[in-house]
Amino acid sequence: EAEVAQSPRYKITEKSQAVAFWCDPISGHATLYWYRQILGQGPELLVQFQDESVVDDSQLPKDRFSAERLKGVDSTLKIQPAELGDSAMYLCASSPDAGGALYEQYFGPGTRLTVT
Amino acid sequence: SQQGEEDPQALSIQEGENATMNCSYKTSINNLQWYRQNSGRGLVHLILIRSNEREKHSGRLRVTLDTSKKSSSLLITASRAADTASYFCATDGSYSGAGSYQLTFGKGTKLSVIP
Known part of the structure; x- marks a missing residue:
């Protein structure tokens, strides 16, 4: 069964350092999402791609976060510089259709980031 | 911002019993989805209504x-014991553009099933 791949699974970094996460969606899925999940909360959308284009990045803290999906396949989310409040689980999801909430999304296992 | 809110926040039951979780939301929706999340893992889609x-x-x-x-x-x-997980409801959030809506999650219900 096809799955969304994410790496690394765990990352510990010091405050002010740069950190990057990678996601490979299910083959053929045009839509890719990055979510942030703080412990005890539900996921919150950071950015949504349709192919290589950003559809929604309204909740992405653009002063320190950036995301790209250059060839419309895999994607990278970067934080520079990391802050203590960035400690969270970063989840990638994909779906075959545009529409966001209108269809099922497939999630990867996540990257747990700890900023010290 | 969170659209849906699950109730209860935590639920503990014996194996074999039924578990009921509730979700309330604030604005009109196109659909509502339920997801399950095992501890420290990604979310798994359960059902879309x-x-x-x-x-x-x-x-x-x-x-x-x-x-x-x-x-x-x-x-x-x-x-079953394997049902032990957090359960989230998710609804349409704000319009993202290009015919797409954000999926907005609640805080979840943590279910523990005791063998």
């Missing part, structure tokens, strides 16, 4: 939707 549907079944899962009360419930029958 559209706004014109009232009830949907999938295996041991039964979901109801009452749009007049802006609420949904997830029933897991004959629970």
